[in-house]
Amino acid sequence: MSNVALKLFNDRLPHKPYFTDELQCGLRIAGKERAILAKYIQFNQPHAQFWLCFDVDRPGAGIDWSDRNAPAPTLTIMNKTNGHAHLLYALKTAVRTAPDGKIKPLKYAAAVESALREKLGADVGYSGLICKNPNHDNWQIAVWQPELYTLDWLADSLDLNSANDKTILPDYGLGRNCTLFDKTRKWAYRAIRQGWPKYEQWLNACYERASAYNINFISPLDDNEVMGISKSIAKWTHNKFNTDSFDDFVSRTHTSEIQSLRGKKSKGGGRPSIKNPWIDMGISRATFFRWRKKNGCNN
Structure with a gap:
């Protein structure tokens, strides 16, 4: 395995990764120096995803990505006995999953990940927490793409019609x-x-x-x-x-002029929404009328 790829993998490990030698025995957590000796290890940091990893459970998984016209993995970590493998794609810029991360780029990354999983035929039940450790001699390692990927570069090889909320797998990655x-x-x-x-x-x-x-x-x-x-x-x-900001929101978004326009738009499409404005506001009927009473709206 390339020393550069191995160094990249090790440099990006969490300070205290989860690890195990036997999956059926559960996971432990320790400093990187101890965890790096195990067969399986946590490869992404808690709130920064530097790798997209896919679990492909079929013989030849380490090489058949090319037959599927998928982009080349940064590295593959293959079980020598059955040919099953983890395929890792190194990202140039980590995807933020922390509380300060923005949802729009996260959804884009999820769409790329979902489309790439489908192209690779990877396991949808894979948790994405740990992978085969490339430092361990139990596995066969190969490096395919030395350059770091951007999400746009990966997307060029994928059908991102799946880049919408309805087709991103809600249970995956x-x-x-x-x-x-x-x-x-x-x-x-x-x-x-x-x-x-x-x-x-x-x-x-x-x-x-x-x-x-x-x-x-x-x-x-x-x-x-x-x-x-x-x-x-x-x-x-x-x-x-809060009560003040909510009242302000209601007063700004439900003036008589706006309600009139909504009523006109709804004509011909069933019962006008102006008759049930609390539905548009996402509040109960009782809350709506309490607000009207408080603000002197009796008409």
Whole structure:
């Protein structure tokens, strides 16, 4: 194996990776110096994804990517006995999965990952947490592409009609981060209005809701990632959503002029939405009329 590729792999390891020698015995965590001796190791950092890794469970997995017209992996780590392999693609710039990461580039990365998984015929049940350790002599290693990939470069070889929310696999890889963020965010926008809780109470509620969504994944995200997503949503909604800001939002988006336009647009398409404005606002009928009463809107 190229010393440059091996150094890149080792330099990008977490400071305290998960590792194991036997998958059936579970994972342990230790400093990099200890973990790097194991057969399997965590290869991406907790909130920065430097590698896209795919688990291909068929003979010849280390070489048949070329028959599928897939981009060349940075390196392949193959089981010498059965020919199954992990295919790793090194990214020039890490994908941020931390709370300060933006959802749009995360969704783009998830779309690239999903399309590449499909082209490779890789296992959809792969958790993406650990891979075969290229430092261990149990595996056969090959380096194919020495240059670091950008997402755009990978996308050039893929059909990114799958770069939309409906076709990104919600249970796979980065798709889990997108799915968990979207589901929890949409729940939070409504739930915070039920009593306007204090921050710590609200953070716990967001974490419990995100955890409930997470356990439904085939391969759930690590708890630290769930907490990171929860904190991001809890902090933003708690800062942006309160009784005053919500009343301001309602008054700005539901003036008589805007409601009139909405009513005109709905004509010919069934019952006008102006008759049920609380549906457009995502609030209950009772909340809508309490707001009207408070602001003296009696017409």
